[in-house]
Amino acid sequence: MKVTELASAIGGVMFLWGTVSQFLPMNYRYRIKNWCSKLLNSIFPRTYIIFHEFCSDGQSSEAYTCIKNYLGTKSINKAQLLNAEKTRNSKSLEFTLAGGDEVMDEFHNVKVLWVSSEETIKNNGGGGDGKPFEKRKFILKAHPRYREFVMGDYLNHVMKEGKTIEYQNKKRRLYTNNKDQGYIYWRPKWSFINYHHPATFDTLGMDPQKKEEILVDLESFKKGKDYYKKVGKAWKRGYLLYGPPGTGKSTMIAAMANLLDYDIYDLELTSVKENAELKQLLIETSTKSIIVIEDIDCSLNLTGTRKKNEKGSEEKNDDNAEKKKKKQRETEDPQKSKVTLSGLLNFIDGIWSACGEERIIIFTTNHVEDLDPALIRRGRMDMHIEMSYCKFEAFKILAKNYLDIDEHPLFGEIRELLEENDVSPCDVAENLMPRGKSSDHVESCLLRLIESITANQKSKEEKEEKEEFLQADQNAITS
Numbered sequence: 360m361k362v363t364e365l366a367s368a369i370g371g372v373m374f375l376w377g378t379v380s381q382f383l384p385m386n387y388r389y390r391i392k393n394w395c396s397k398l399l400n401s402i403f404p405r406t407y408i409i410f411h412e413f414c415s416d417g418q419s420s421e422a423y424t425c426i427k428n429y430l431g432t433k434s435i436n437k438a439q440l441l442n443a444e445k446t447r448n449s450k451s452l453e454f455t456l457a458g459g460d461e462v463m464d465e466f467h468n469v470k471v472l473w474v475s476s477e478e479t480i481k482n483n484g485g486g487g488d489g490k491p492f493e494k495r496k497f498i499l500k501a502h503p504r505y506r507e508f509v510m511g512d513y514l515n516h517v518m519k520e521g522k523t524i525e526y527q528n529k530k531r532r533l534y535t536n537n538k539d540q541g542y543i544y545w546r547p548k549w550s551f552i553n554y555h556h557p558a559t560f561d562t563l564g565m566d567p568q569k570k571e572e573i574l575v576d577l578e579s580f581k582k583g584k585d586y587y588k589k590v591g592k593a594w595k596r597g598y599l600l601y602g603p604p605g606t607g608k609s610t611m612i613a614a615m616a617n618l619l620d621y622d623i624y625d626l627e628l629t630s631v632k633e634n635a636e637l638k639q640l641l642i643e644t645s646t647k648s649i650i651v652i653e654d655i656d657c658s659l660n661l662t663g664t665r666k667k668n669e670k671g672s673e674e675k676n677d678d679n680a681e682k683k684k685k686k687q688r689e690t691e692d693p694q695k696s697k698v699t700l701s702g703l704l705n706f707i708d709g710i711w712s713a714c715g716e717e718r719i720i721i722f723t724t725n726h727v728e729d730l731d732p733a734l735i736r737r738g739r740m741d742m743h744i745e746m747s748y749c750k751f752e753a754f755k756i757l758a759k760n761y762l763d764i765d766e767h768p769l770f771g772e773i774r775e776l777l778e779e780n781d782v783s784p785c786d787v788a789e790n791l792m793p794r795g796k797s798s799d800h801v802e803s804c805l806l807r808l809i810e811s812i813t814a815n816q817k818s819k820e821e822k823e824e825k826e827e828f829l830q831a832d833q834n835a836i837t838s
């Protein structure tokens with residue numbers, strides 16, 4: 360028989376099968392398909408690799424997700440049956456190969472066949488809610504001659520492509536850790552919402568030179584996979600952001616996430632019961648993410664020394680005192696956190712911390728001097744970034760951003776006031792926000808800023824004068 364005759368005979372059988380199978384009950388169809396594939400396999404030998412949706416430990420399989428993404432793009436033009444969905448977390452419609460369908464793929468002239476399989480399993484009182492559930496898997500079929508190539512180069516290619524597609528289609532997420540509730544064992548450790556924050560490095564008001572240094576550092580981190588591998592370091596980096604309230608620490612984190620296109624894991628330490636839980640949380644973070652612990656100085660009584668300091672010293676300012684009180688209330692019984700400094704140090708750079716890659720850890724604090732030096736030493740917190748009060752260069756960025764101006768006759772006066780006074784970028788930004796319908800809103804915003812700084816300056820001077828007077832009075836009484 361000639362090749363053309365064989366092809367037309369196969370075509371005829373396929374057509375016949377396509378027509379007849381529609382009238383057959385599902386289980387017959389399945390059995391016949393099974394016999395045929397066994398028969399074909401004895402004539403044309405195949406290597407099968409099965410990828411289940413869930414791993415043996417019950418966790419969802421990363422390999423399955425990668426294949427699903429990869430085949431989604433391959434199937435659009437080839438498969439007959441596609442699933443289409445748009446989850447809250449995806450940017451556009453996602454296509455996947457539907458259960459029961461198959462698609463051919465070719466890589467370096469080697470052909471493989473992917474089959475998507477979906478089986479409904481009856482759940483006869485085996486736990487859970489008793490409802491039947493779908494068991495999904497992908498089966499990869501290839502000629503045994505290419506076994507090694509398929510298991511090596513080809514599958515590496517599929518995993519890599521699948522991951523890239525996932526990141527392209529995924530919206531950024533903001534995660535927060537759930538309070539541990541031991542009795543609900545399947546509860547995820549992190550909850551998330553989609554994350555859109557408009558902050559970028561362009562809109563961040565800070566010293567341009569410092570900004571540039573941070574940008575260069577972040578870019579080289581992102582591109583540093585080979586470098587980190589070469590020097591034998593885990594691919595992660597720590598940033599300590601410190602400075603007074605309202606100087607842009609949280610805004611900087613948002614700008615970093617936007618720049619790198621990473622997810623944010625906002626870790627609330629006071630909800631973590633013990634070091635072991637901290638480890639679990641770390642394991643369940645994904646790559647390409649920023650793990651943030653805000654106000655680290657207020658989060659826990661991390662060392663005995665620090666406890667003593669807290670009791671013995673006055674609080675530095677009202678704002679921080681309030682933050683500390685709030686966090687302390689949260690750590691009170693019944694679920695008192697037993698996370699220790701060594702647990703936290705292990706979290707940052709212990710053996711477990713290297714279980715993922717491309718991760719950034721950020722601590723923020725208003726009082727860097729209160730932190731244990733071990734926590735912030737270089738290597739743990741690689742870059743210490745001071746977010747400071749607003750000086751003229753930073754003001755110019757905010758003025759451009761909020762009012763779209765590069766120059767104004769009032770700039771000279773504002774420059775002097777900013778040099779003489781500690782004004783947070785938050786206060787500057789607040790005054791630069793146009794209010795009402797004033798036609799000349801640029802001038803009125805700048806005047807409002809001048810007025811606000813001058814008023815604060817005056818009340819500060821009055822306070823100092825009063826303190827001086829009281830001190831002199833006290834001295835006179837004692838002498």
Ligand SMILES: Nc1ncnc2c1ncn2[C@@H]1O[C@H](COP(=O)(O)OP(=O)(O)OP(=O)(O)O)[C@@H](O)[C@H]1O
Binds near residue numbers: 562605
């Ligand atoms: N450097 C800055 N550049 C641009 N906007 C800023 C800057 N700093 C503060 N802001 C504005 O002020 C608001 C508060 O800033 P942010 O929350 O980032 O301060 P923070 O340093 O994290 O303060 P805290 O120490 O109280 O947490 C932001 O929403 C932002 O609009």
Ligand SMILES: [Mg+2]
Binds near residue numbers: 609610
């Ligand atoms: Mg903040």
